[in-house]
Amino acid sequence: MSIAAKERPADATVDLDVLERVERRVLWLAMAIVHHANRVRPNPSGVKVGGHQASSASMASIMTALWFAHLEANDQVSVKPHASPVLHAINYLLGRLEPRYLTALRELGGLQSYPSRTKDPDPVDYSTGSVGLGATAPLWGAIAGRIVHERLGAQVSGRQIALIGDAELDEGAIWEAVADPMCARLGEVLWVVDLNRQSLDRVVPDMAYGRLKGMFEAAGWQVITVKYARHLQALFERPGGQALRRAPAPGPPAGAHPRRQVHRPVPRRAARGTAVRGHHRGAGPAAPGAGARAAAAGPPRRRTARPRRCRA
Ligand SMILES: Cc1ncc(C[n+]2csc(CCOP(=O)(O)OP(=O)(O)O)c2C)c(N)n1
Ligand SMILES: [Mg+2]
Numbered sequence: 001m002s003i004a005a006k007e008r009p010a011d012a013t014v015d016l017d018v019l020e021r022v023e024r025r026v027l028w029l030a031m032a033i034v035h036h037a038n039r040v041r042p043n044p045s046g047v048k049v050g051g052h053q054a055s056s057a058s059m060a061s062i063m064t065a066l067w068f069a070h071l072e073a074n075d076q077v078s079v080k081p082h083a084s085p086v087l088h089a090i091n092y093l094l095g096r097l098e099p100r101y102l103t104a105l106r107e108l109g110g111l112q113s114y115p116s117r118t119k120d121p122d123p124v125d126y127s128t129g130s131v132g133l134g135a136t137a138p139l140w141g142a143i144a145g146r147i148v149h150e151r152l153g154a155q156v157s158g159r160q161i162a163l164i165g166d167a168e169l170d171e172g173a174i175w176e177a178v179a180d181p182m183c184a185r186l187g188e189v190l191w192v193v194d195l196n197r198q199s200l201d202r203v204v205p206d207m208a209y210g211r212l213k214g215m216f217e218a219a220g221w222q223v224i225t226v227k228y229a230r231h232l233q234a235l236f237e238r239p240g241g242q243a244l245r246r247a248p249a250p251g252p253p254a255g256a257h258p259r260r261q262v263h264r265p266v267p268r269r270a271a272r273g274t275a276v277r278g279h280h281r282g283a284g285p286a287a288p289g290a291g292a293r294a295a296a297a298g299p300p301r302r303r304t305a306r307p308r309r310c311r312a
Pocket of ligand 1: 052056080081082083129130131132164165166167168169196197198199200
């Protein structure tokens, strides 16, 4: 669900400086939610509390861009399990979560470990605790919307967005869904895969990025890789910058660079004007339905938020 999307005029612009300030608050809050649960809150039993700060950190940019610049009222988002602190931080900033819950992560009656529609006190579109379900649930949501539209004539609108951890792609249910020809035609669906190479407390040794990309594409999905943000891109333009671009990315072994990927089923009708620019700070959602438009990647300093058609 989006902020005040209904009130946002169609030609509203996104001020990236403001968005970055919001992003810093989201990130700080998400880190603090986990820190407080583990280091500040009294823990007489000594039982491990848990929480995953790095897993939230890798989603702060994407989720800030979505919730504060791109989502509209009828969009629905499933949030990967380990990014629940980011969702709660955003809900708090939007006035949808009482401050007392910020210190209650993984406490009885407090914020759940993973996003829960039934047990969390703030708005959650999809429960995602069992990895893999959060990826596929929006597909079924989209199909349900189409059935309601076609059988009952009801106007159904909104995009179905899944924010997925890279280790979630280990789940077989995901590939059953990806291989289904029906799913490849759901233009209102967008998957954002966070290739942070984290899986619980281990580092994913081989991200197999190319293989995954090929698997999605073989099933008829459009894959957009989002890697460099504008700060790095600006460095590439400076003297010697091309050497930096050619340099191997730090950290992962060759051929396993962390990237964020956007996977989107090819729309039911032919995509028009699909032009995507890679950008690390936020992978904006695809337009709903057949008129697939580019994601929000690579925006200039100020960009115009375009109105979107809504249909089932
Ligand atoms: C069906 C199922 N199997 C295993 C788990 C345990 N589990 C929780 S999160 C996770 C994977 C985390 O990796 P990733 O999806 O990449 O998220 P990240 O930590 O990078 O945010 C696993 C295996 C689970 N929640 N559900
Ligand atoms: Mg991961």
